Amino acid sequence: MTLLSDIISASAHLHDSNHLPSNEYDRRIRELVEYFRRLQSTKALDSFANDVSFLDRFDPAIDSIPYLFVLHVQIQKAQELNADPFPAALCPSGKLWTYASHFLARFDGVQVRYAGREWRLLVELVGQVSQTASMPLLGATLVKDAMLRLDPSCAVFTSSHLLLVRLCLQAKAYSCALPVLNKQICHFPISLGRSSSEPSMLCADHGSSISFMTEASGVSSKLSYRDYLQYFLYGGMVYMALKEWRNALHFLGIVISTPSTSSVSLIMVEAYKKWVLVGLLEKGKLCSPPSIATPHVVKVYQSLARPYIILAHAFERGDLRRLNAEIDAAKGVWCADNNVGLVSQVVGAFFSQTVIKLGKTFAALTVADLSKQVFPSPVCTEATGSAVASLVMSCALSATLVQTKDHTESSMLRFSSIHSLPQLSNELDIQSQLKQEMRLMETLVINLGETNNNLGLSDDYVDSLHKGQVWSGSSEANPIVGGEAELEMDEDLMGDMS
Amino acid sequence: MELPPLTMEHLSQLVASNAPPSQLFEALSRYELQACLICTGGDSTLLSLFYSSFFLVHLLTDQVSEARALTKRIPEALLEQDPSLQNCLTLLRAVWQTQHGQVYQILRGLPWPDVLQPLVRRYESFFQDKTLIAVSRSYEAIRLATAAAHLGLDEQLAKQEDPNIISNFTKCGWTWDAESKLLQPKPIVVSPEEPRSSSGIRKAMAMLGTRAV
Numbered sequence: 001m002t003l004l005s006d007i008i009s010a011s012a013h014l015h016d017s018n019h020l021p022s023n024e025y026d027r028r029i030r031e032l033v034e035y036f037r038r039l040q041s042t043k044a045l046d047s048f049a050n051d052v053s054f055l056d057r058f059d060p061a062i063d064s065i066p067y068l069f070v071l072h073v074q075i076q077k078a079q080e081l082n083a084d085p086f087p088a089a090l091c092p093s094g095k096l097w098t099y100a101s102h103f104l105a106r107f108d109g110v111q112v113r114y115a116g117r118e119w120r121l122l123v124e125l126v127g128q129v130s131q132t133a134s135m136p137l138l139g140a141t142l143v144k145d146a147m148l149r150l151d152p153s154c155a156v157f158t159s160s161h162l163l164l165v166r167l168c169l170q171a172k173a174y175s176c177a178l179p180v181l182n183k184q185i186c187h188f189p190i191s192l193g194r195s196s197s198e199p200s201m202l203c204a205d206h207g208s209s210i211s212f213m214t215e216a217s218g219v220s221s222k223l224s225y226r227d228y229l230q231y232f233l234y235g236g237m238v239y240m241a242l243k244e245w246r247n248a249l250h251f252l253g254i255v256i257s258t259p260s261t262s263s264v265s266l267i268m269v270e271a272y273k274k275w276v277l278v279g280l281l282e283k284g285k286l287c288s289p290p291s292i293a294t295p296h297v298v299k300v301y302q303s304l305a306r307p308y309i310i311l312a313h314a315f316e317r318g319d320l321r322r323l324n325a326e327i328d329a330a331k332g333v334w335c336a337d338n339n340v341g342l343v344s345q346v347v348g349a350f351f352s353q354t355v356i357k358l359g360k361t362f363a364a365l366t367v368a369d370l371s372k373q374v375f376p377s378p379v380c381t382e383a384t385g386s387a388v389a390s391l392v393m394s395c396a397l398s399a400t401l402v403q404t405k406d407h408t409e410s411s412m413l414r415f416s417s418i419h420s421l422p423q424l425s426n427e428l429d430i431q432s433q434l435k436q437e438m439r440l441m442e443t444l445v446i447n448l449g450e451t452n453n454n455l456g457l458s459d460d461y462v463d464s465l466h467k468g469q470v471w472s473g474s475s476e477a478n479p480i481v482g483g484e485a486e487l488e489m490d491e492d493l494m495g496d497m498s
Numbered sequence: 499m500e501l502p503p504l505t506m507e508h509l510s511q512l513v514a515s516n517a518p519p520s521q522l523f524e525a526l527s528r529y530e531l532q533a534c535l536i537c538t539g540g541d542s543t544l545l546s547l548f549y550s551s552f553f554l555v556h557l558l559t560d561q562v563s564e565a566r567a568l569t570k571r572i573p574e575a576l577l578e579q580d581p582s583l584q585n586c587l588t589l590l591r592a593v594w595q596t597q598h599g600q601v602y603q604i605l606r607g608l609p610w611p612d613v614l615q616p617l618v619r620r621y622e623s624f625f626q627d628k629t630l631i632a633v634s635r636s637y638e639a640i641r642l643a644t645a646a647a648h649l650g651l652d653e654q655l656a657k658q659e660d661p662n663i664i665s666n667f668t669k670c671g672w673t674w675d676a677e678s679k680l681l682q683p684k685p686i687v688v689s690p691e692e693p694r695s696s697s698g699i700r701k702a703m704a705m706l707g708t709r710a711v
């Protein structure tokens with residue numbers, strides 16, 4: 001029998017396995033992957049390295065494993081032959097690119113759990129090629145689809161997360177990142193040291209993807225805290241581009257409140273600068289960092305982002321002249337920090353935020369009076385009226401306008417309106433928000449359960465601990481907690497260092 | 499399902515189809531990858547039609563920020579030379595600045611290619627519906643001429659209190675006070691489940707009777 005017919009037969013062996021019990025299916029996939037790894041290491045697959053029709057014989061949706069392994073061999077050969085990491089065949093429109101994109105759009109998510117490393121290498125390669133060819137959009141779309149295909153929950157942070165967000169920013173295809181960015185990240189890939197959490201069957205239906213997205217699976221390259229910070233900073237930037245300030249603030253908050261032992265990372269400082277500006281855009285004030293950020297870190301931020309703090313104070317005081325003066329004085333800073341766009345939006349938001357603040361003092365104001373309150377120098381009432389109407393109509397301002405018969409008479413802006421929307425509208429809004437919250441809670445509960453398992457806090461663990469205490473008898477000290485007489489809290493952990 | 503190649507014929511059919519905006523968006527999003535590949539020395543007429551259509555579909559699905567991002571993805575040379583894409587940029591500016599009057603002027607007055615007309619008309623209708631909802635929620639009392647300006651109706655006729663103009667609003671449940679010469683809008687409620695769908699707005703219109711314009 002030839003190698004080709006061997007491969008076809010081995011792969012076909014898996015086709016009929018869908019109806020099998022999970023453990024049998026698991027065994028067969030493992031055997032198939034082992035078989036291909038052997039063929040790869042013995043260079044037996046090299047005989048298909050130049051066989052362009054080989055991959056046409058397989059459907060990546062059914063034969064994901066052979067397709068992936070042979071595609072890797074063909075890519076490797078093309079790279080070696082051309083002495084180029086990105087040969088023409090691998091560039092967009094090239095034959096190998098077509099096969100790679102065909103695979104990433106159709107592979108079987110369960111089979112690929114067993115070949116995570118090979119999958120990840122292909123995803124990374126596609127990203128790199130698209131960047132080199134100045135077509136990051138192609139890479140971003142493929143990477144996003146592949147990530148969602150492998151793990152629809154995207155709850156485990158992987159190196160692909162960072163790759164995707166980076167590609168989306170480069171491609172200026174912001175909404176392409178949203179299907180992943182909007183998912184809750186609950187885990188890092190873990191190393192399975194304990195038998196209790198070892199996933200015996202990767203193919204089984206797992207409540208949480210942490211069961212198969214492990215460190216050993218190879219779906220992620222080694223992660224550092226820098227990757228984690230960058231992902232949330234870039235994610236925040238995607239939300240900023242889409243003007244989703246609230247989400248941007250949430251992502252930036254994660255970066256600036258990341259625990260740090262000694263020094264503060266530059267990424268965190270950069271995030272803090274954006275945090276100040278986004279806080280002004282979303283809330284109209286200088287937002288304090290999340291409470292988990294330690295005071296010394298906050299002090300470092302404030303000293304390194306001085307011009308931003310001064311700008312925020314000018315904004316908060318409602319002094320437009322001072323705000324403009326501060327912006328002009330620190331032009332070089334905004335430019336060097338790549339925050340010119342955000343700063344210019346802060347000026348734009350000054351009007352809306354000042355009007356919103358006036359709503360806390362006044363129940364109603366004529367547009368003419370409002371104009372006097374907001375602008376230091378006289379501004380055409382018509383222009384103010386048009387700006388106020390835009391604010392109200394875009395729902396940025398919760399108020400209503402009342403016009404009078406006489407068009408020369410200024411319209412009235414009512415902050416506390418009796419003309420509120422019918423109750424139905426509020427109820428629909430609340431219902432929709434509740435549904436979203438419920439979905440989020442469901443995701444969190446599933447993932448928290450998994451985290452508890454991993455931390456050894458599951459009910460099973462507590463039960464077994466309890467049984468252990470009963471068995472050990474009252475005279476014996478608890479082997480885990482120790483004798484009560486010996487329980488002491490060392491309050492000053494660093495006392496011996498002083 | 500395999501995506502058919504991006505051609506003028508196929509694109510024209512897609513643009514002229516009455517498919518829901520979300521479906522059009524989905525289909526054109528997938529074609530953007532092909533457009534990316536055509537960009538290197540490809541058919542500029544096809545690219546112009548593709549990007550103009552995709553831009554209008556972004557607006558039709560109420561994705562203004564993403565429409566702006568799309569204009570940054572269009573090859574610069576094409577964007578600068580193509581009249582249709584220049585129209586898109588002018589339209590984007592007007593929508594971004596919520597200049598209602600200008601939006602209608604651009605949609606009705608600028609020379610849009612025939613192929614794009616179905617999308618231009620659909621967006622005009624969508625924009626009117628969206629504005630009608632916003633006006634209904636934002637004003638307790640509004641002059642007829644102001645309401646007409648927001649909705650792209652004839653302002654001169656509105657100043658003359660034309661009954662047809664008035665009936666456009668009263669059909670939606672609004673009240674016309676002949677003494678104060680003011681309209682009192684009735685807030686229109688739309689399900690938050692379909693924030694990007696023009697069909698959601700149309701359902702609201704149906705609840706109130708016929709559409710205003």
